[in-house]
Amino acid sequence: MAANFWTSSHYKQLVEQDKIDVVHPIDKERGLTLEEFKLIKIHMTNHIWKLAQHVKVRQRVIATAVTYFRRVYTRKSLTEYDPRLVTTTCLYLASKAEESTVQARLLVFYIKKICTDEKYRCEIKDILEMEMKLLEALDYYLVVFHPYRPLLQGLVNDTYKMDLILIHPPYMIALACIYIASVLKDKETTAWFEELRVDMNVVKNIAIEILDFYDFYRVESFKGMAESFKGISDEKINAALHKLTPKP
Amino acid sequence: MGDGRAVAGGGGGGGSNRPAWLQQYDLVGKIGEGTYGLVFLAKTKLRKSCIAIKKFKQSKDGDGVSPTAIREIMLLREISQENVVKLVNVHINHADMSLYLAFDYADHDLYEIIRYHREKLNQPINQYTVKSLLWQLLNGLNYLHSNWIIHRDLKPSNILVMGEGEEQGVVKIADFGLARIYQAPLKPLSDNGVVVTIWYRAPELLLGGKHYTSAVDMWAVGCIFAELLTLKPLFQGAEVKGTPNPFQADQLDKIFKVLGNPNPEKWPTLSYLPHYQSDQHHIQTVKYESSCLHSYVHLALKSPAYDLLSKMLEYFRIDPLPGRNALVPIQPGEKIINYPARPVDTSTDFEGTTSIQPPQPVSAAVAIPGSVAASSVVPPRAVPRPISMIGMQRMPPASMAAFNIASQAGIGGLNPGGIPIQRGAAAQGHPQQLRRKDPGMGMQNTGYPQQKRRF
Numbered sequence: 069m070a071a072n073f074w075t076s077s078h079y080k081q082l083v084e085q086d087k088i089d090v091v092h093p094i095d096k097e098r099g100l101t102l103e104e105f106k107l108i109k110i111h112m113t114n115h116i117w118k119l120a121q122h123v124k125v126r127q128r129v130i131a132t133a134v135t136y137f138r139r140v141y142t143r144k145s146l147t148e149y150d151p152r153l154v155t156t157t158c159l160y161l162a163s164k165a166e167e168s169t170v171q172a173r174l175l176v177f178y179i180k181k182i183c184t185d186e187k188y189r190c191e192i193k194d195i196l197e198m199e200m201k202l203l204e205a206l207d208y209y210l211v212v213f214h215p216y217r218p219l220l221q222g223l224v225n226d227t228y229k230m231d232l233i234l235i236h237p238p239y240m241i242a243l244a245c246i247y248i249a250s251v252l253k254d255k256e257t258t259a260w261f262e263e264l265r266v267d268m269n270v271v272k273n274i275a276i277e278i279l280d281f282y283d284f285y286r287v288e289s290f291k292g293m294a295e296s297f298k299g300i301s302d303e304k305i306n307a308a309l310h311k312l313t314p315k316p
Numbered sequence: 317m318g319d320g321r322a323v324a325g326g327g328g329g330g331g332s333n334r335p336a337w338l339q340q341y342d343l344v345g346k347i348g349e350g351t352y353g354l355v356f357l358a359k360t361k362l363r364k365s366c367i368a369i370k371k372f373k374q375s376k377d378g379d380g381v382s383p384t385a386i387r388e389i390m391l392l393r394e395i396s397q398e399n400v401v402k403l404v405n406v407h408i409n410h411a412d413m414s415l416y417l418a419f420d421y422a423d424h425d426l427y428e429i430i431r432y433h434r435e436k437l438n439q440p441i442n443q444y445t446v447k448s449l450l451w452q453l454l455n456g457l458n459y460l461h462s463n464w465i466i467h468r469d470l471k472p473s474n475i476l477v478m479g480e481g482e483e484q485g486v487v488k489i490a491d492f493g494l495a496r497i498y499q500a501p502l503k504p505l506s507d508n509g510v511v512v513t514i515w516y517r518a519p520e521l522l523l524g525g526k527h528y529t530s531a532v533d534m535w536a537v538g539c540i541f542a543e544l545l546t547l548k549p550l551f552q553g554a555e556v557k558g559t560p561n562p563f564q565a566d567q568l569d570k571i572f573k574v575l576g577n578p579n580p581e582k583w584p585t586l587s588y589l590p591h592y593q594s595d596q597h598h599i600q601t602v603k604y605e606s607s608c609l610h611s612y613v614h615l616a617l618k619s620p621a622y623d624l625l626s627k628m629l630e631y632f633r634i635d636p637l638p639g640r641n642a643l644v645p646i647q648p649g650e651k652i653i654n655y656p657a658r659p660v661d662t663s664t665d666f667e668g669t670t671s672i673q674p675p676q677p678v679s680a681a682v683a684i685p686g687s688v689a690a691s692s693v694v695p696p697r698a699v700p701r702p703i704s705m706i707g708m709q710r711m712p713p714a715s716m717a718a719f720n721i722a723s724q725a726g727i728g729g730l731n732p733g734g735i736p737i738q739r740g741a742a743a744q745g746h747p748q749q750l751r752r753k754d755p756g757m758g759m760q761n762t763g764y765p766q767q768k769r770r771f
Contacts, residue, residue, distance in 0.1 A: 168503050195380070197413070203389070
């Protein structure tokens with residue numbers, strides 16, 4: 069497992085894109101579109117990143133947290149599982165799984181500090197209750213592989229704003245990142261890629277997906293920061309999240 | 317609901333928020349108790365198979381699911397190997413925030429088997445059995461290590477042996493509460509504090525080594541191997557209680573007495589270990605010149621068994637072990653030993669509450685072929701398994717080849733000196749007092765020294 073991706077639960081759980089781009093029926097009922105679903109996921113990914121920077125955890129913990137977060141919403145609805153609490157709890161659970169435990173009270177403290185929106189706030193007890201629910205939602209599979217070992221880059225970080233980690237093996241995502249970098253820097257890598265004997269069509273498809281993503285959300289650079297997402301306005305996010313709030 | 321009696325073990329009331337998953341089990345009783353929970357024996361209603369259910373108590377200090385439980389779930393959910401305990405299910409009771417891990421139940425463990433031979437039979441374990449047990453233990457450990465998992469709490473009570481049934485005689489490594497993946501760790505392994513129960517703790521750990529490797533598990537296997545041969549713990553040091561991680565002078569003395577004092581010649585990284593530098597009078601004063609391990613375990617110096625054991629107990633040991641060290645076959649015995657079954661406290665229900673009815677005596681000594689004859693060690697299967705006579709001879713190239721890459725053992729560093737969190741009821745009997753409650757599900761046991769954990 070830890071040494072062999074091919075026998076891991078991560079590998080066994082990889083799914084097709086069309087299984088992921090499905091708005092949960094409950095959310096659909098509330099009028100949430102696929103576009104909004106994706107927006108919320110990007111926004112919440114950024115939220116995890118922001119929060120993680122305050123509690124100071126390593127990159128891999130953040131990546132694991134985001135993977136948990138995205139996995140949860142392939143099964144559960146945003147309506148029933150408030151993404152604001154889920155993100156926080158994913159970071160909490162990932163920190164334990166990666167042997168870098170962050171205390172729940174620290175997370176509660178920093179959320180109060182960095183989030184002006186009261187809906188993000190939670191109590192320790194909320195996190196602990198959600199932790200159990202998440203374990204269940206994740207079907208107790210906690211080991212996640214990442215494309216970082218070959219490549220530690222902003223580009224890789226940005227791939228977590230998509231669902232690529234749920235679809236492709238990490239090494240393919242890493243290769244797609246290398247491919248983009250080599251094309252941008254005008255480096256000749258054809259021979260190098262040929263030697264790898266990987267399916268270049270898949271690598272190129274992932275690369276195109278990443279570039280499309282940048283294009284679509286008008287990301288200005290590979291900063292991997294929330295601020296760089298010019299295409300995502302707060303209004304859009306809030307409108308999407310608002311749809312999920314139960315109506316009186 | 318309707319079957320509240322069976323499920324709750326006659327506990328009666330309080331069934332209002334009993335989770336639905338409980339319905340699939342018939343509770344037999346409590347078989348163990350530890351600092352982080354209780355262990356129950358249950359039978360699945362559907363297939364009547366025996367399941368050990370480890371219940372993790374709700375954490376008191378607002379820290380949610382305990383890191384111990386997270387480690388067990390996370391690792392055991394990924395791995396599957398016949399010599400590693402099988403996690404069959406995880407259950408959550410949201411009402412009281414408790415977590416239950418359901419494992420395939422094993423009737424025996426090495427602690428009980430050793431004790432039975434020492435106290436009841438007054439005779440050593442047949443060498444063939446020892447070899448089979450050891451081989452299976454190494455087979456499981458090889459799987460773990462090649463998957464970058466370090467166990468960090470190997471001891472006889474954590475090595476289970478399956479009783480009557482399909483897998484009779486099969487060894488299962490259990491209790492992954494201290495185990496972790498050591499490939500590319502984000503935080504140093506030493507951040508987890510003291511690891512391995514004192515009698516089985518490798519010398520590099522006792523000397524305050526911060527950067528240790530999977531070779532610490534190999535040391536523990538060496539200690540277990542010797543214990544299987546002599547029926548008593550090899551290095552039975554008196555534990556110094558206290559925090560953080562006090563210097564265990566007596567434990568080291570017990571080791572030195574058998575193996576001789578270490579020196580930088582035998583152990584190149586020795587001088588970097590914190591306690592080697594700070595406690596010079598203990599370690600650098602050579603009291604014991606050379607190893608007398610062979611006479612302790614009654615093995616001939618030139619025997620393959622001694623060769624293997626001494627490699628496991630090398631101060632500067634490498635994991636995997638150098639190849640071709642498997643034991644040569646020993647004539648199998650013919651006697652079948654009926655090891656007693658685990659005692660079950662049938663008066664305790666899943667909530668841990670004890671009913672008034674007195675504990676019933678367990679169906680006495682289920683006859684279990686205790687593995688002496690080759691055919692009874694090996695589960696009755698069509699496919700020949702490596703623990704059979706023939707398999708043993710062929711074993712070295714295949715299974716031991718993996719024990720060939722060197723890794724460094726015990727490179728010293730500074731002692732982090734954090735504060736270990738002593739788990740709740742960790743105060744138990746003195747190590748020398750050999751009575752225990754622990755059924756071998758890796759829970760606390762009176763008598764044996766207990767691992768303190770911090771996270």
